[in-house]
Amino acid sequence: MPVGALYVHVPFCASKCSYCAFYSHAPDGGTVNRYVDALVHELEMIAGDCRPRTIFFGGGTPSILTLAQWEKVLEAMHRLKLDGADEWTVECNPATVSLEKARLLRSAGVNRISMGAQTFDEGLLDRLGRVHSTAMIHKSFDTLREAGFNNVNLDLMFAIPTQTLEQFEQSLSAAAQLRPEHLSVYEVIYEQDTPMYEQLRAGKIDANEDLACEMYDTLLERAAAAGWHQYEIANFARHEGDAPLGLPSRACRHNINYWRGGEFHGVGPSATGYTGGVRTRNIANTAKYCERIERGERPMEETEQLGALARAGETAAFGLRMNEGWAFDEFARVTGFDLNQEWAADMGRLVEQNMAVIQSGRFRLTPSGMRFADAAAMEFLR
Ligand code: SF4
Known part of the structure; x- marks a missing residue:
């Protein structure tokens, strides 16, 4: 596709x-x-x-x-x-x-x-x-x-x-x-x-x-x-x-x-992309970017193949920035992992601190949790 x-x-x-x-x-x-x-x-x-x-x-x-x-x-x-x-x-x-x-x-x-x-x-x-x-x-x-x-x-x-x-x-x-x-x-x-x-x-x-x-x-x-x-x-x-x-x-x-952890192409100096499970970053220098392309080469300076669990953890963390948080079934469909297994303890801790709630098959941050979403998201990285 x-x-x-x-x-x-x-x-x-x-x-x-x-x-x-x-x-x-x-x-x-x-x-x-x-x-x-x-x-x-x-x-x-x-x-x-x-x-x-x-x-x-x-x-x-x-x-x-x-x-x-x-x-x-x-x-x-x-x-x-x-x-x-x-x-x-x-x-x-x-x-x-x-x-x-x-x-x-x-x-x-x-x-x-x-x-x-x-x-x-x-x-x-x-x-x-x-x-x-x-x-x-x-x-x-x-x-x-x-x-x-x-x-x-x-x-x-x-x-x-x-x-x-x-x-x-x-x-x-x-x-x-x-x-x-x-x-x-x-x-x-x-x-x-x-x-x-x-x-x-x-x-x-x-x-x-x-x-x-x-x-x-x-x-x-x-x-x-x-x-x-x-x-x-x-x-x-x-x-x-x-x-x-x-x-x-x-x-x-x-x-x-x-x-939501979707794929995207990134073009231009310093642009990042994510396709086929590989994260890429183009060279962050306009002159060198042009030289590479003029030689017929792709202008990437970094490619990183994340492990499936690490990628799922990042996807969990990013999705928590949204008010909707993550529906458990959607997260499983996107990443192949179950939030309720791998991250049960992390979610429990955030719920105890009133930073998050589990409701109608969904895990999401509360308004006070949203204010500190970056800290909450760190819990999900693997
Ligand atoms: S320097 Fe350019 S890219 Fe950076 S904030 Fe200002 S206008 Fe935006």
């Missing part, structure tokens, strides 16, 4: 945000054109084994590609029969959205945009090193609507150094006024080798865990009040239509595939 999910990494950003540990760098000279040619070749390499129902162009900043570069990528996607997905997302930075580009993407079959707003406070945007203003978020959002996008995600962050609860509430209100179909809200993480991590280590900024908890509680309240249903620790979506609410209808299918 061909793989049904495709991730494409576009490794360019106008400048580096102070908290970012993703592989991305400034575009220079002919690098972007060289990357586009290499990417098209890599797509040719995987096309025979890929019929994507979901596609995600992330980065980096995919919207930084010019119209001509996008045309080349989209033409290749079409020629290789990689287009036509049920859900096709492209990440955009508010500083690099134009009506022409948005229309081009929409006409090629892109039907979902994920836009990084992060905060609606100018001072905090500066602190994060974002290249856009609050006005640009509003303008780009309107542009996306004008181009026909009716499925838009906004990314926000909380626990940004110096951010007050009021500032976070204002950002949530501003996001609610735009009425995007989806909202992703992440706590700032101090990743090694980022300027923000160095500032924390040097004592120039503080991490306030109590305030972060208060912000997360506020997020849950405000998101529910604005009509977004939480379906994962950091993800909220609208639910439309009459179908009973299991997963909200605007939930991101591509990410759900990751959390």
Whole structure:
């Protein structure tokens, strides 16, 4: 069976945000054109084994590609029969959205945009090193609507150094006024080798865990009040239509595939993939990535065949990020393992601590367990 999910990494950003540990760098000279040619070749390499129902162009900043570069990528996607997905997302930075580009993407079959707003406070945007203003978020959002996008995600962050609860509430209100179909809200993480991590280590900024908890509680309240249903620790979506609410209808299918342990191809520098029980990672260096592909070689720097139990443990851990948790029968179907045997003691401990419940053939975290899902998930790794 061909793989049904495709991730494409576009490794360019106008400048580096102070908290970012993703592989991305400034575009220079002919690098972007060289990357586009290499990417098209890599797509040719995987096309025979890929019929994507979901596609995600992330980065980096995919919207930084010019119209001509996008045309080349989209033409290749079409020629290789990689287009036509049920859900096709492209990440955009508010500083690099134009009506022409948005229309081009929409006409090629892109039907979902994920836009990084992060905060609606100018001072905090500066602190994060974002290249856009609050006005640009509003303008780009309107542009996306004008181009026909009716499925838009906004990314926000909380626990940004110096951010007050009021500032976070204002950002949530501003996001609610735009009425995007989806909202992703992440706590700032101090990743090694980022300027923000160095500032924390040097004592120039503080991490306030109590305030972060208060912000997360506020997020849950405000998101529910604005009509977004939480379906994962950091993800909220609208639910439309009459179908009973299991997963909200605007939930991101591509990410759900990751959390449910599904296969996916990853192309572009630093992209990870998971196919046939093997996890891969492409080389995280754009020049070396291009060289490898120009020599006709696959650009992977790591491949790892996980044991079946280790993989099942990871799948359990990822799935617990979702409000639905795991149905026992679904977990057994996906992984071949029984949660009630291998992980009975771990589940029991979490239930005792009120971090999780077992209900209707399902194991899931409680709202307080969700707040510490990463710690809970560690229990399941083997
Ligand atoms: S725009 Fe996104 S990928 Fe680029 S530096 Fe900022 S956070 Fe990282």
